[in-house]
Amino acid sequence: MPDTKQTFDSISRNYDLVNKIISFGLHKRWKSNFIKLSHFTGSVIDIATGTGDIAIEIKRKFPNTKIVGYDPSKNMLNIAKTKDSSKDIDFIEGFCEDMPFDNSSFNFATITFGIRNTKSINKSLKEIHRILKGNGTLMIMEFSKSQNFIIKNLYNVYLNYIIPFVGRIFSKYPEYKYLATSIESFYTKNEMNEILRNNGFKVIKNVEYNFGLVTVYIAAKV
Numbered sequence: 001m002p003d004t005k006q007t008f009d010s011i012s013r014n015y016d017l018v019n020k021i022i023s024f025g026l027h028k029r030w031k032s033n034f035i036k037l038s039h040f041t042g043s044v045i046d047i048a049t050g051t052g053d054i055a056i057e058i059k060r061k062f063p064n065t066k067i068v069g070y071d072p073s074k075n076m077l078n079i080a081k082t083k084d085s086s087k088d089i090d091f092i093e094g095f096c097e098d099m100p101f102d103n104s105s106f107n108f109a110t111i112t113f114g115i116r117n118t119k120s121i122n123k124s125l126k127e128i129h130r131i132l133k134g135n136g137t138l139m140i141m142e143f144s145k146s147q148n149f150i151i152k153n154l155y156n157v158y159l160n161y162i163i164p165f166v167g168r169i170f171s172k173y174p175e176y177k178y179l180a181t182s183i184e185s186f187y188t189k190n191e192m193n194e195i196l197r198n199n200g201f202k203v204i205k206n207v208e209y210n211f212g213l214v215t216v217y218i219a220a221k222v
């Protein structure tokens with residue numbers, strides 16, 4: 001696994017544009033639907049916030065929330081800061097596996113398209129569990145492996161050829177090849193639900209987009 005901080009620092013400048021291209025514009029809709037799934041109140045941490053889309057949109061829709069955007073990539077965070085017109089989000093640099101927050105600090109933790117990039121998913125989930133308040137909510141959105149034979153094969157072409165090709169256009173072939181590989185080697189929905197349960201969460205709901213290629217996990221700290 002490459003150094004993810006370095007990888008994201010290096011692709012930060014064109015991240016939003018490339019994301020739009022490789023998701024055929026769908027990532028905006030996935031993110032907007034994701035936020036509609038909860039009524040956010042109190043303190044919220046958006047982990048692996050990247051260029052801040054989720055943190056910014058939650059602040060816009062729920063202005064009374066107190067929001068932290070957290071990510072190890074300084075360059076991604078710098079872009080997030082320029083996009084945040086509220087100037088009321090705390091952007092903090094760091095890895096999910098070791099977070100500088102007290103126990104039971106947050107009502108909500110969100111993480112979109114970031115959990116698969118952590119070095120240790122179990123360590124990360126244990127840390128998220130620690131910083132969430134009792135009965136706090138964890139919302140994850142991530143790519144997942146499809147069980148459908150046809151979709152699986154089409155998706156393999158997309159991951160192995162289309163994403164790396166777009167990466168090459170932006171002179172970031174190794175970085176986008178890594179991102180595609182990290183999607184390909186991630187878990188199925190059922191495996192991910194099991195991992196959440198093993199780390200102290202109760203899975204409340206799964207929501208699937210695009211034939212189950214993108215899955216939302218809503219879980220409560222127990």
Ligand SMILES: C[S@@+](CC[C@H](N)C(=O)[O-])C[C@H]1O[C@@H](n2cnc3c(N)ncnc32)[C@H](O)[C@@H]1O
Nearest residue numbers: 004008048049050073095096112113114117118
């Ligand atoms: C694919 S981007 C997703 C960004 C944003 N959440 C979105 O949906 O567009 C993945 C993000 O995870 C961050 N990341 C990588 N390793 C991490 C870790 N161990 N802990 C927290 N964030 C990490 C990267 O810096 C990057 O900004």
